[in-house]
Amino acid sequence: MASIFVDVADTLVEQFDLLEFLHMLTDRTADLVSAAAVGLVLADKNGRLEFLAGSNENVRLLELFQLQTREGPCLEAYRTGQPVININLGEASSRWPRFAPQATALGFQSVHAFPLRLRNQTIGALNVFGDTKGGRFEESDVPIVQALADVAAISLLQERAIHRGEILTEQLQGALNTRIVIEQAKGAVAQIHQISVDEAFMRIRAYARNNNKRLTDVAHAVIADRTRVPGLV
Numbered sequence: 001m002a003s004i005f006v007d008v009a010d011t012l013v014e015q016f017d018l019l020e021f022l023h024m025l026t027d028r029t030a031d032l033v034s035a036a037a038v039g040l041v042l043a044d045k046n047g048r049l050e051f052l053a054g055s056n057e058n059v060r061l062l063e064l065f066q067l068q069t070r071e072g073p074c075l076e077a078y079r080t081g082q083p084v085i086n087i088n089l090g091e092a093s094s095r096w097p098r099f100a101p102q103a104t105a106l107g108f109q110s111v112h113a114f115p116l117r118l119r120n121q122t123i124g125a126l127n128v129f130g131d132t133k134g135g136r137f138e139e140s141d142v143p144i145v146q147a148l149a150d151v152a153a154i155s156l157l158q159e160r161a162i163h164r165g166e167i168l169t170e171q172l173q174g175a176l177n178t179r180i181v182i183e184q185a186k187g188a189v190a191q192i193h194q195i196s197v198d199e200a201f202m203r204i205r206a207y208a209r210n211n212n213k214r215l216t217d218v219a220h221a222v223i224a225d226r227t228r229v230p231g232l233v
Helices: 002-009 018-033 057-069 073-080 099-105 141-163 166-193 197-210 215-224
Strands: 037-043 049-054 084-088 110-118 121-130
Touching: 018 037, 018 049, 018 121, 018 141, 018 166, 018 197, 018 215, 037 057, 037 073, 049 057, 049 073, 049 121, 049 166, 057 073, 057 099, 057 121, 073 084, 073 110, 073 121, 110 141, 121 141, 166 197, 166 215, 197 215
Parallel strands: none
Antiparallel strands: 037 049, 037 121, 084 110, 110 121
16 A cells, blocks of 8 residues: 555656546556546646546546546546445436446446545546445445545645646646556457457557557557557557
């Protein structure tokens, strides 16, 4: 657990890669609480939530659906600044008439949502999905995951926001602009190797880490100049 918090707090590094950081956060959270999937949304410069990272493809589709229909746990957590805990999706149709049936159709049975916040400022939300009925968090799980979300928010807001308030906005907007390239790269690698998009993304991230490259740079190379990523495509 200590190593997870160190990873999440370690954003003051040269060439900080926002998208890789957010994907790391969803993966580590999923491992920490044995979740089926974890998704993360952040607010853009206009306060509109955008999907930026997820631990697998199903959660990406569900998060996009949630944002399109404007209902679901991450929107509640973002609006209120409070966590949404231990929701049985099979019994949540009255609360989220479109989101809950879609979530169960994708195999999820429970959901929890945690705001990414610092004091009175909320910049996004972290969704944690379970695939078993009765997948409730223990009382001790809630403050741990909320603390993880809070540390992530602080990490994103700290020195960059203090010294140049526009930098966080620039990072988020840049991430939104490059997410589509990453989706295209995932599709290209999946098609070339006849693998799932989840496996394709794992290979792209592994290539970036092993070659000390930014995730976004590798994705651009896959689409624009494959000679720059030998062995990946």
